[in-house]
Amino acid sequence: MQGHPSRTRRKLLRIAGSAALVLVFVIVIWIDLTTGVWQQAVILSGIAAGVLTFLLTALFFERWMSGADHRRWYPVTHLALTDLLHTLGDEERSQLSRGVIVARAIDDAGDHAQVLEAIHSERRTITQVLVRWAGFLAASADVQGIMDHIAALALRLDAARDAVLEAEVTPENADAQAAMRASIEAANASIRGAVDEIEAVLHTFAKKQA
Known part of the structure; x- marks a missing residue:
């Protein structure tokens, strides 16, 4: 990580x-x-x-x-990170009540319009939760690594969107299709990395509070 x-x-x-x-x-x-x-x-x-x-x-x-x-604001920090974690988790495959989080993933198996919609939905969801918590986390918590990871994820989603648009324009271009799949996998890997990072920070916070 x-x-x-x-x-x-x-x-x-x-x-x-x-x-x-x-x-x-x-x-x-x-x-x-x-x-x-x-x-x-x-x-x-x-x-x-x-x-x-x-x-x-x-x-x-x-x-x-x-x-x-940081200790004074720990309860709110915990809430913010948990909200971020649940946002990045797949609701169908995760067991949120048991603390088992499976990272969301963008499926590249559909047509280009479906993939674009999935990327747009992911980007919108991440933006909404960042708007809700970014100001607090930046000012009151030592989680710069997570904020950097989420920002990098947003950039990778933008890159995946551009790759899908390029593949949509040239559907016969095998290189463009391969680049699209690679870009989507990079975004999915970034989502998994963000989930791992948040879980690690929450685990560290829990040990400090014990």
């Missing part, structure tokens, strides 16, 4: 930043204890204090406040 590498990078960056901040503190304190440079260079000491304050705020205080906001 795409979210795991991103979260791992952020974790490594936080660890590296924390280590660098501790090192800077040690150096500043060592200089203060062993020399009188801070008393002699007032401007330099002010710059150093400002840098340390900024690092503390960026690496610790801001993260702590953000985490507190």
Whole structure:
């Protein structure tokens, strides 16, 4: 899943930043204890204090406040992600009451008009749920990976629509038909990936709340 590498990078960056901040503190304190440079260079000491304050705020205080906001809004975040998950799930094959979600899929077996209608319906459904929750999730939850995935899904649906239109114009062109099927499969794979990503985030949230 795409979210795991991103979260791992952020974790490594936080660890590296924390280590660098501790090192800077040690150096500043060592200089203060062993020399009188801070008393002699007032401007330099002010710059150093400002840098340390900024690092503390960026690496610790801001993260702590953000985490507190996320915990406060967790019930609404859970509702929003569950709504997204159910929207991306196939109602006939999923067992929503049991938490079993089977991703929706666009069928490329029909004629071009039917496939276009299926893509349009999928795009409209995703747009509606995004309009309902995108503002809240962007402001109150640490789910940027999911938002990026949903946005990429919308782009893949647009690409699938264009491929179907091209195949409809040239029905005898085998390459165009193959490109249409490949584009639809890419969109379906993106839907499955979004479902997996949301389920992983909900699982992580559940463990944090336990």
